[in-house]
Amino acid sequence: xxxxxxxxxxxxxxxxxxxxxxxxxxxxxxxxxxxxxxxxxxxxxxxxxxxxxxxxxxxxxxxxxxxxxxxxxxxxxxxxxxxxxxxxxxxxxxxxxxxxxxxxxxxxxxxxxxxxxxxxxxxxxxxxxxxxxxxxxxxxxxxxxxxxxxxxxxxxxxxxxxxxxxxxxxxxxxxxxxxxxxxxxxxxxxxxxxxxxxxxxxxxxxxxxxxxxxxxxxxxxxxxxxxxxxxxxxxxxxxxxxxxxxxxxxxxxxxxxxxxxxxxxxxxxxxxxxxxxxxxxxxxxxxxxxxxxxxxxxxxxxxxxxxxxxxxxxxxxxxxxxxxxxxxxxxxxxxxxxxxxxxxxxxxxxxxxxxxxxxxxxxxxxxxxxxxxxxxxxxxxxxxxxxxxxxxxxxxxxxxxxxxxxxxxxxxxx
Amino acid sequence: xxxxxxxxxxxxxxxxxxxxxxxxxxxxxxxxxxxxxxxxxxxxxxxxxxxxxxxxxxxxxxxxxxxxxxxxxxxxxxxxxxxxxxxxxxxxxxxxxxxxxxxxxxxxxxxxxxxxxxxxxxxxxxxxxxxxxxxxxxxxxxxxxxxxxxxxxxxxxxxxxxxxxxxxxxxxxxxxxxxxxxxxxxxxxxxxxxxxxxxxxxxxxxxxxxxxxxxxxxxxxxxxxxxxxxxxxxxxxxxxxxxxxxxxxxxxxxxxxxxxxxxxxxxxxxxxxxxxxxxxxxxxxxxxxxxxxxxxxxxxxxxxxxxxxxxxxxxxxxxxxxxxxxxxxxxxxxxxxxxxxxxxxxxxxxxxxxxxxxxxxxxxxxxxxxxxxxxxxxxxxxxxxxxxxxxxxxxxxxxxxxxxxxxxxxxxxx
Numbered sequence: 001x002x003x004x005x006x007x008x009x010x011x012x013x014x015x016x017x018x019x020x021x022x023x024x025x026x027x028x029x030x031x032x033x034x035x036x037x038x039x040x041x042x043x044x045x046x047x048x049x050x051x052x053x054x055x056x057x058x059x060x061x062x063x064x065x066x067x068x069x070x071x072x073x074x075x076x077x078x079x080x081x082x083x084x085x086x087x088x089x090x091x092x093x094x095x096x097x098x099x100x101x102x103x104x105x106x107x108x109x110x111x112x113x114x115x116x117x118x119x120x121x122x123x124x125x126x127x128x129x130x131x132x133x134x135x136x137x138x139x140x141x142x143x144x145x146x147x148x149x150x151x152x153x154x155x156x157x158x159x160x161x162x163x164x165x166x167x168x169x170x171x172x173x174x175x176x177x178x179x180x181x182x183x184x185x186x187x188x189x190x191x192x193x194x195x196x197x198x199x200x201x202x203x204x205x206x207x208x209x210x211x212x213x214x215x216x217x218x219x220x221x222x223x224x225x226x227x228x229x230x231x232x233x234x235x236x237x238x239x240x241x242x243x244x245x246x247x248x249x250x251x252x253x254x255x256x257x258x259x260x261x262x263x264x265x266x267x268x269x270x271x272x273x274x275x276x277x278x279x280x281x282x283x284x285x286x287x288x289x290x291x292x293x294x295x296x297x298x299x300x301x302x303x304x305x306x307x308x309x310x311x312x313x314x315x316x317x318x319x320x321x322x323x324x325x326x327x328x329x330x331x332x333x334x335x336x337x338x339x340x341x342x343x344x345x346x347x348x349x350x351x352x353x354x355x356x357x358x359x360x361x362x363x364x365x366x367x368x369x370x371x372x373x374x375x376x377x378x379x380x381x382x383x384x385x386x387x388x389x390x391x392x393x394x395x396x397x398x399x400x401x402x403x404x405x406x407x408x409x410x411x412x413x414x
Numbered sequence: 415x416x417x418x419x420x421x422x423x424x425x426x427x428x429x430x431x432x433x434x435x436x437x438x439x440x441x442x443x444x445x446x447x448x449x450x451x452x453x454x455x456x457x458x459x460x461x462x463x464x465x466x467x468x469x470x471x472x473x474x475x476x477x478x479x480x481x482x483x484x485x486x487x488x489x490x491x492x493x494x495x496x497x498x499x500x501x502x503x504x505x506x507x508x509x510x511x512x513x514x515x516x517x518x519x520x521x522x523x524x525x526x527x528x529x530x531x532x533x534x535x536x537x538x539x540x541x542x543x544x545x546x547x548x549x550x551x552x553x554x555x556x557x558x559x560x561x562x563x564x565x566x567x568x569x570x571x572x573x574x575x576x577x578x579x580x581x582x583x584x585x586x587x588x589x590x591x592x593x594x595x596x597x598x599x600x601x602x603x604x605x606x607x608x609x610x611x612x613x614x615x616x617x618x619x620x621x622x623x624x625x626x627x628x629x630x631x632x633x634x635x636x637x638x639x640x641x642x643x644x645x646x647x648x649x650x651x652x653x654x655x656x657x658x659x660x661x662x663x664x665x666x667x668x669x670x671x672x673x674x675x676x677x678x679x680x681x682x683x684x685x686x687x688x689x690x691x692x693x694x695x696x697x698x699x700x701x702x703x704x705x706x707x708x709x710x711x712x713x714x715x716x717x718x719x720x721x722x723x724x725x726x727x728x729x730x731x732x733x734x735x736x737x738x739x740x741x742x743x744x745x746x747x748x749x750x751x752x753x754x755x756x757x758x759x760x761x762x763x764x765x766x767x768x769x770x771x772x773x774x775x776x777x778x779x780x781x782x783x784x785x786x787x788x789x790x791x792x793x794x795x796x797x798x799x800x801x802x803x804x805x806x807x808x809x810x811x812x813x814x815x816x817x818x819x820x821x822x823x824x825x826x827x828x
Contacts, residue, residue, distance in 0.1 A: 249708075268710040270700040274747070279693030286684040286722060294663075296682040297711070297718075304711075308700060333688070 001262070003341045003412055007360055010258040010303075010410060011396060015347050017254030018405050020045040020184055021052035023246030024117065027182045028056045031243065035111040038177070039064030039080060040101045040170075042126040042196065043119030044087070045184055047073045048402065050080055053115055061115075065101040067094065067125045087124045090135060098128040098165060105170075108177035116170070119184040120404070122196030128164040130231065132224045138162055141221065148217040153194075157205040158213060160197055160233055162225065167233035170199035171240050179240045185247035185405070192242060200240050203233035248272075248307040248406040251347055255408055259303035264412055266303045273308030273409065277322040278329035278380060280310050281342070284411050285333020288340050291413045298413075300339065306409040310344075312352075318384020321352025323407055327359030327394065328385040330411075332376050337363035339414040345396050348404040354386050356395040358407070368392050415676070417755045417826055421774055424672040424717075424824060425810060429761050431668030432819050434459040434598055435466035437660030438531065441596045442470045445657065449525040452591070453478030453494060454515045454584075456540040456610065457533030458501070459598055461487045462816070464494055467529055475529075479515040481508065481539050501538045504549055512542040512579060519584075522591035530584075533598040534818070536610030542578040544645065546638045552576055555635065562631040567608075571619040572627060574611055574647055576639065581647035584613035585654050593654045599661040599819070606656060614654050617647035662686075662721040662820040665761055669822055673717035678826055680717045687722030687823065691736040692743035692794060694724050695756070698825050699747020702754050705827045712827075714753065720823040724758075726766075732798020735766025737821055741773030741808065742799040744825075746790050751777035753828040759810050762818035768800050770809040772821070782806050 016022055037060050041050040046068040054061060054077050064080035066073065069087040076082065085094035105114050129138060138159060145155045160167030171179050181200045183192070192201045210229045214221060221229070248271050256266035273280060287304065290296055298304065310322045320328075323344035330342040345351070345358030369376045369388060379388045389395045430436060451474050455464040460482040468475060468491050478494035480487065483501040490496065499508035519528050543552060552573060559569045574581030585593050595614045597606070606615045624643045628635060635643070662685050670680035687694060701718065704710055712718065724736045734742075737758035744756040759765070759772030783790045783802060793802045803809045 268704065268708070270697075270704040271708075272703050273697065273700045275693040275696035275700065276690065279689040280697055282689035283684075283687065283694055283697045286687045286689065286720075289686050290682065290684040294682070294685075306700075 003339065003414055004360070004362070006262045007341050007343050007410070007412060009262065010255055011343065011345055011408070013258040014251055014254040014408055015398065015401050015403065018246040018251045018347060019401065019403050020048040020119065020246060023184060023250065024049045024052040024182055025056050027243040027245045028053065031180055033057070033060065033113045033115070033180065035113055036060065036062040037113045037115050038062055038104055038108065039115045039117065040104065041066045041117035043122040044069050044072055045119035046117060047082065049117040049119060049182070049184065051077050053117065054078060054080070063104060065097065065104050067097040067101065069121055069125065085125050087121045090124045090127050094125050094127055095135065098126050102128060102165070102173055105174040105177065108174065110176035112177040114174045114177050114179045116179050116181045116200050118181055118196050126165055126196060126199060129162055130164050130228045133162050133228055137225055141225070144219050145217065148219070150213070150217060154213055156194065156197055157209050158229070160203055160205060161207060161210045161229045161231065163197070165199045166197035167203035167205070168198060168201055168237055169233060171237045172234055175239045177239065181240065181242045183242065183244045185244050202235055202237050205233070207232045246403060246405055251405050251408050252305050252307040255305045255410060259305070259410070259412070264301045264303035265298060266305055267298055269304050269306045271307040273306045273310060275310060277310035277312050277326040280409070281326040281329030282333050284342055284409070285330045288334050288337060288342065288411055288413060292337050292340065300413040302413055304411040307406055309406045312383065314383050316382030316384060318379065318382040319354060319387065320383055320385035321346070321354055321356070321358070323351040323358030324354070324356060324385035324389055325380070325383065326409060327361045328376065328380055328389060331361035331365040332380070334363045335366035341412040342410070343396060344407060344409040346407050347401060349398040349401040355397065356386065357398040358396040359385060359389045359394050360396050361394050365392060365394060417753065417828055418774070420676045421755050421757050421824070421826060423676065424669055425757065425759055425822070427672040428665055428669040428822055429812065429815050429817065432660040432665045432761060433815065433817050434462040434533065434660060437598060437664065438463045438466035438596055439470050441657040441659045442467065445594055447471070447474065447527045447529070447594065449527060450474065450476040451527045451529050452476055452518055452522065453529045453531065454518065455480045455531035457536040458483050458486055459533035460531060461496065463531040463533060463596070463598065465491050467531060468492060468494070477518060479511065479518050481511040481515065483535055483539065499539050501535045504538045504541045508539050508541055509549065512540050516542060516579070516587055519588045519591065522588065524590035526591040528588045528591050528593045530593050530595040530614050532595055532610050540579055540610060540613060543576055544578050544642045547576050547642055551639055555639070558633050559631065562633070564627070564631060568627055570608065570611055571623050572643070574617055574619060575621060575624045575643045575645065577611070579613045580611035581617035581619070582612060582615055582651055583647060585651050586648055589653045591653065595654065595656045597656065597658045599658050616649050616651050619647070621646045660817060660819055665819050665822050666719050666721040669719045669824060673719070673824070673826070678715045678717035679712060680719055681712055683718050683720045685721040687720045687724060689724055691724035691726050691740040694823070695740040695743030696747050698756055698823070699744045702748050702751060702756065702825055702827060706751050706754065714827040716827050718825040721820055723820045726797060728797050730796030730798055732793065732796040733768060733801065734797055734799035735760070735768055735770070735772070737765040737772030738768070738770060738799035738803055739794070739797065740823060741775050742790065742794055742803060745775035745779040748777045749780035755826040756824070757810060758821060758823040760821050761815060763812040763815040769811065770800065771812040772810040773799060773803045773808050774810050775808050779806060779808060
């Protein structure tokens with residue numbers, strides 16, 4: 001099997017492993033849910049996650065509420081009510097839908113399970129302000145805080161204390177039923193109290209924190225909002241458990257398994273790559289040269305796995321994306337090496353404003369550039385990775401994949 | 415022992431291991447030279463290397479010729495003639511000195527050894543043109559080739575064929591005596607036929623290559639030079655062996671030993687790092703985060719070792735160097751991590767136009783910046799790493815070390 005074919009298989013297996021439905025089924029396989037299951041699914045991938053839960057659990061599901069963005073549902077799912085609402089700006093449909101979810105979980109017993117399926121966009125779609133507070137109140141205080149230069153963490157501290165579902169309060173409504181959260185995370189670092197503002201996770205921020213912020217920024221609130229801020233969010237929750245899945249770590253772990261299966265000893269270098277794209281490529285190429293010359297840090301056949309999201313500081317006006325640029329820069333650094341492949345690919349199937357998901361190069365790519373009269377340096381300088389990769393067959397094209405958990409970068413040596 | 419103390423010890427042990435005298439003694443310890451030894455030492459470190467050989471071999475040395483740059487010798491060495499000559503432009507003193515070296519090695523027997531000590535600058539200092547050719551002839555053709563845009567490899571192809579010592583010809587003069595070359599290399603990649611134009615290494619370029627270059631660039635040479643170019647350089651040599659030492663690989667290997675001795679499992683990532691300094695720092699920080707969160711790619715305590723030479727594309731007008739900038743960028747990426755140290759240091763003891771050799775940071779460095787009211791981002795943007803490192807005790811200062819084998823960068827986790 002050629003290394004390029006191996007690479008394609010690794011890409012396809014890795015992305016498949018983090019698709020919402022695959023991720024939900026894999027997570028459910030690890031948790032035995034006895035008794036009746038009530039599903040609440042929120043976020044842009046809510047429909048897919050709920051459908052996968054139905055596939056996996058069937059009639060164990062008593063009922064469910066699915067809250068997703070407009071035009072993001074794909075038809076009926078047995079036992080579930082599918083609702084669409086506003087994102088990124090919350091709207092009345094979101095409030096109504098969230099109230100339906102709250103009714104669903106009130107009055108459950110300790111034998112029941114709430115399966116809480118969370119994906120990106122959940123914070124806007126899943127909202128029910130405390131009694132007396134309106135969406136307008138929340139929009140208003142948010143605007144004031146932004147104007148004062150408050151951080152997103154500070155803004156969320158206030159918002160959580162004004163909400164009847166955020167900051168762990170949703171899990172309180174579910175009690176005594178147990179809540180299993182399955183979280184599809186596109187946030188580097190995976191802080192559970194920040195994803196969707198943590199409806200089923202103990203809140204780290206306190207009522208006092210919220211009140212001090214008003215003081216800090218000199219913001220005067222009407223009495224009904226001041227009163228709301230004085231109510232504490234839960235600091236411990238005994239009825240919750242979590243499964244973070246379909247995130248960049250899962251993407252990298254899938255790449256490790258897929259590499260191993262094809263005979264490449266896998267090494268995970270990082271899941272939080274965030275440097276300039278071209279320099280990540282140069283760095284990886286420097287490791288490739290060492291592997292080929294001294295079998296360090298790994299003996300071929302091997303695969304070094306990286307996840308994260310690099311950045312590109314545009315200087316030219318060419319066509320490309322961060323993954324394509326990383327690959328092109330790497331091509332320069334592995335010029336002439338045999339049995340080396342480096343690829344980088346966006347898990348959502350898109351890289352920059354192009355129809356490609358990323359780029360893939362070998363040690364002979366730079367030579368092919370020279371033969372074709374294409375200057376690798378010039379294309380790099382112009383942020384113009386797409387045309388040269390396209391001409392020499394170095395584009396990775398997957399089409400939209402239905403997931404978005406950052407990028408996967410792999411160095412393969414044989 | 416604190417990690418910072420460990421780091422300082424690792425830096426000092428690593429640089430000591432690549433000092434010319436230490437490197438020569440270590441190399442000699444691996445080779446048993448029976449019979450009489452004739453020393454020919456060339457290059458800027460020739461005196462130090464020859465003195466080290468005398469320390470190691472004593473009266474086994476029958477005689478020696480040391481050819482170094484003006485003001486680079488430091489007194490007499492028993493049995494050796496110390497000669498100084500022109501560098502980087504060769505001069506008559508270089509020719510005379512080289513002829514003395516040639517006389518020394520003529521008429522040796524197969525029981526004798528020539529110990530050939532090579533360091534940077536050897537190409538200019540060690541030259542003896544073929545009969546009939548003058549230094550002026552060589553300067554003239556070099557100028558013409560440069561004007562035509564010829565590459566340094568092409569220029570050396572011509573020069574080797576005009577020389578009586580380059581391109582392996584020195585080793586021919588030594589035969590039947592055996593030649594052990596000990597090469598102190600400051601060239602990334604260590605190509606033996608290019609270091610000092612390879613006096614004791616089989617030449618890869620042919621007489622035909624040289625003649626074709628004249629055609630390619632349309633250069634007309636006088637008959638005596640044409641005739642010289644038609645003489646072939648040796649393509650195989652049966653009387654030579656090599657020891658490359660005091661190079662960046664030796665620097666990294668010493669860092670590995672020093673780390674291991676202090677309880678950090680060492681991993682060599684690369685000896686040819688060449689990316690943008692700040693992004694190498696960011697990349698390394700991303701690996702640090704992974705090690706601390708998932709014990710991948712290595713379980714602490716561990717040390718990841720990198721050698722090479724990063725680059726800085728200046729945007730600001732601050733004070734710093736590539737090693738200091740790498741360290742400062744890394745500080746940002748390891749913000750808040752405990753038991754993490756990243757340092758980067760130039761083996762010659764200087765980094766950019768500063769009195770520091772490099773920078774060293776921990777996970778608390780970024781917090782110390784905030785407390786001191788210093789903006790890490792702003793200093794990075796201004797290429798102004800020196801002042802902030804100096805203020806917070808993050809400079810590495812060694813003074814001139816007497817060697818130059820690129821930079822050493824290490825990530826330590828405990």
